[in-house]
Amino acid sequence: MDNFRLEERDEYAHAPGTEANYNESVYVNGFDPAQKFGGWMRIGNRVNEGYAEAQVCFYLPDGRIACQFQRPEISHNEGFAAGGLSYAVNEPFKSVGMRYEGDLLLVEDPELLRHPKDLFAKAPKVSAAIDYQLEGLSPMHGGEPTKADQQTMYGRDFSLGHFNQHTRTVGNIQIGDETFELDGWGWRDHSWGPRFWTNIYFYRLLIANFGPDRAMMILKITDRSGRTRREGVLMFDHEYEPITDIDLFTEWSDKKDPVRMKLGLRTPARAVRLDGEVMTLAPLRNRRKVGEEFLQSRIAEGFTRWQWDGRTGLGMTEYIELLEDGEPVGYPL
């Protein structure tokens, strides 16, 4: 991720491009290693389409998922506040916060998430108030490319600018009559530019923290031509080391969702092996009508426990891939 421009003003919303599918999004996550729970929240302004994607997904200690997926109307891209979600930059590059106030759907069986209509019709709703505060632990990673031919992390049809950072995350979470104090680690990103979720042919994104000094952000992404790129960083002793190689092996459920991962990572400084186990998986979908055709992608969001060198880490496993004839295009590798 050399040759990227990143300034403090990039923490805030940018002037939107004219693309119909312009997206500007902020995402945060946080997980508590002692209580083994946590979750993520995201606001994605799609101002030229007149709405935001507002998403909340919490993985509770007993295996339930508390979530919300909305598309509230927005009329401008001047901030990140929609559908009960709001995002604040406390100090650029150092501290941000995200809050949610509104209903959450309580899901005991994640299979319900495969059927959004059933989810919204059947899942019990409870009121929730969530406050996440994130303090940067790592350098900033990414920004906006400075050359026209420069490879970006996810490709320019998914975002033009993109940066991310590992964090300490603390939170106060009220879901119905349950209250959780979260004290742990997390990650956040900010992206802007044109985006269709279905522009990703397939990728595997692995994000986790192993305390304040070690973390990973690992991306293996394949485009329609079959070209695979390996990207990301390994945080070791608080410093980011660029990834020079990834070997990833996935074990799958009978629903073709990731269950366990074996990961080999190489940076200029070290080669490491990690083992991951998905504890709770939210099997999400994104559908988009293109012409007369619906394109659909699966977005598997797995709360994951990792082992690295005797250390336990927590984080997110995200497998996004187009469905062709109902089959994830990257499966079974």
Place this chain on the structure above:
Amino acid sequence: MNEYLLVPQDEYPHAPTSDMHFNESVYTNVFDHRKRLGGWMRIGNRVNEGYAEVSVCLYLPGGRIACQFLRPDIATNEAFDAGGLRVTIEQPLAALTMHYAGEVMLVDDPHILREPKRLFAEAVRASAKIEWQHVGCSPLHGGLPVRADQQTMFGRDFSLGHFNQHTVAKGAITVGEHHWQIDGYGWRDHSWGPRLWQNILFDRGFYASFGDDCGITLLKIANTNGSIRRAGVLFVDGDYEPILDLDIDTSWDQQRDPVAVTLNIRTARRAAFIEGRVLRCAPLRNRRKIGGEIVESRIAEAFTELTWGKRTGYGMTEYVEKLIDGVPAGYPL
């Protein structure tokens, strides 16, 4: 490997360049799948250094290795014929035979191969006669690059021209009083250009057959600048499919030699999952004085049984890597 020049004349020795380390080598391996025995032989002319590298390595029933490593003097690059090892071309790009007549060393405990002086001093010797004929059953893969900026399979500091092919192989092996008829499958290559083994930081190569219609040529290679590439082909139903992606997971023994591998492979047509089990590893070394420094690479040559779906194959796993402070540069990935 699409844009390569390959003509029947390339089966024969090329005019050597003035590079001190000009190498022209022919390698073949053969395994009888029913008897689970076979091996590989290689002759590498280094005419500008005045010698050939002659290597013979047989994996015999019961785990015994019969091998020979010689550096006979050569004065020309006009033939592959030195140290008792000889290549005859019956039909260019279609059929060749490799012959060896001479002594081999019998090794019950492969660990002695780590110590060449002890090996040559202590190993029991036997006379051997080996002859195996290869008839190509696949397309030819590779040749001479046609553009100056073209990436070659192993990199131009390891070979300029290089081609390989899967084969049906028949022949006979006599070691001392033991005699085996060989009826199996193999793989062969031919390389020319400057070569120092130490120019590879590390590589993992897999060269195996699952019959006369199915095989693998897989390479993951890190050049000394640390950049990592994946190259190779799957041989399926008589055709080569270039690989688009390759992930490797290796299990190791206490000596850091490979004992088992899992391979995820993607081509434009399929995703393949192959598991390999090392039946016998010959832990070889190459040492060379470069400048005032002795640079050493390990060359683990492992006879491997592979499983790809319902098919079982046999071939070679080859891990070449520089030793840095005695530790293989690619280990433990």
